[in-house]
Amino acid sequence: AQSVSQHNHHVILSEAASLELGCNYSYGGTVNLFWYVQYPGQHLQLLLKYFSGDPLVKGIKGFEAEFIKSKFSFNLRKPSVQWSDTAEYFCAVEDTGFQKLVFGTGTRLLVSP
Amino acid sequence: DTGVSQDPRHKITKRGQNVTFRCDPISEHNRLYWYRQTLGQGPEFLTYFQNEAQLEKSRLLSDRFSAERPKGSFSTLEIQRTEQGDSAMYLCASSHPRTGLTGAEAFFGQGTRLTVV
Numbered sequence: 001a002q003s004v005s006q007h008n009h010h011v012i013l014s015e016a017a018s019l020e021l022g023c024n025y026s027y028g029g030t031v032n033l034f035w036y037v038q039y040p041g042q043h044l045q046l047l048l049k050y051f052s053g054d055p056l057v058k059g060i061k062g063f064e065a066e067f068i069k070s071k072f073s074f075n076l077r078k079p080s081v082q083w084s085d086t087a088e089y090f091c092a093v094e095d096t097g098f099q100k101l102v103f104g105t106g107t108r109l110l111v112s113p
Numbered sequence: 114d115t116g117v118s119q120d121p122r123h124k125i126t127k128r129g130q131n132v133t134f135r136c137d138p139i140s141e142h143n144r145l146y147w148y149r150q151t152l153g154q155g156p157e158f159l160t161y162f163q164n165e166a167q168l169e170k171s172r173l174l175s176d177r178f179s180a181e182r183p184k185g186s187f188s189t190l191e192i193q194r195t196e197q198g199d200s201a202m203y204l205c206a207s208s209h210p211r212t213g214l215t216g217a218e219a220f221f222g223q224g225t226r227l228t229v230v
Contacts, residue, residue: 004155034218043116044156044204044221090155100146100169101219103155 002027004093006104013081013111021076021107023091032094033074034101035065039087047089050074061085083113115139117222119205125228126195133191134225138207145188146219147180148204149173156204162188195229202226 003026013019025031035047048059055067065076074091088108092101118137126132138145143164148156159178160170164185174180177195182188192199202224208217 006155036221043223044206046218046220049218092155099144099163100158100161101148101156102158105153105155 002031002093002095002098002102004091004102004104006089006091006107008107009105010108011110013109015083015111015113016080017111019076019078019081019085019109021089021091021109023074023076023104025072025074025091025093025102027095028069028072030096032096033065033067034092034094035059035063035074035076036090036092036103037087038090038106044090047076081109081111083111085109086111117205117207117220119203119222119225121225122223123226123228125230128197128229129194131191131193132195132227133189134203134205134227136188136190136205136207136222138187138205139209139220140186142207142209142220143185144208144210144217144219145182146206146208147188147190148206150202150204150224151200159190192227195227197229200227200229 005024007022033050036044037047038044050057050067058064063078088106090106091104120135146161147159150156162182177193180190204224206219206221208219210217
């Protein structure tokens with residue numbers, strides 16, 4: 001069965017620092033890839049998604065992610081974080097044809113002003 | 114608000130009682146999902162509907178759990194004879210598949226936090 005690993009459980013950064021959150025999945029078939037964000041007290045919101053095409057995808061709020069098929073990875077990046085990026089970030093994978101998301105355990109990001 | 118709506122937001126129940134949660138998806142979305150999230154974990158898939166048909170159930174969904182979507186609109190998730198291990202956040206999501214393509218963005222509700230005491 002598909003599984004998703006997020007190796008960084010907690011990340012603390014200062015404002016303007018660069019961010020990279022790792023995400024690896026286990027099954028190498030055709031997949032759809034997502035990053036969701038959950039701000040404190042709010043519901044999960046889609047940050048960005050990859051279905052096909054250019055492996056470098058851009059999302060909201062200056063986030064981007066790169067799909068590297070050979071490494072089964074979909075890492076999230078942002079060149080300069082803001083205090084308002086403090087949230088929990090979840091990577092999710094959908095095996096095409098299976099119609100459900102498999103989530104990683106999440107990474108809590110704290111950005112200090 | 115035209116997002117996914119869940120009710121109640123919080124539920125505290127005694128062990129052994131039955132509870133029912135409701136989810137109202139985004140109106141034009143024909144897929145509806147239930148997930149469960151415990152502390153320190155990501156959401157785990159429980160079940161999903163395409164219109165009124167329940168197409169898949171996770172092994173996490175024991176016989177005490179039942180979900181319905183009678184008219185292909187709102188859905189209910191019932192837990193019978195609750196146990197302390199059922200304490201979790203129950204999330205509902207909906208999506209509308211991309212015509213002729215696979216994959217779709219799932220929109221999540223705010224969840225129902227269940228505490229079994």
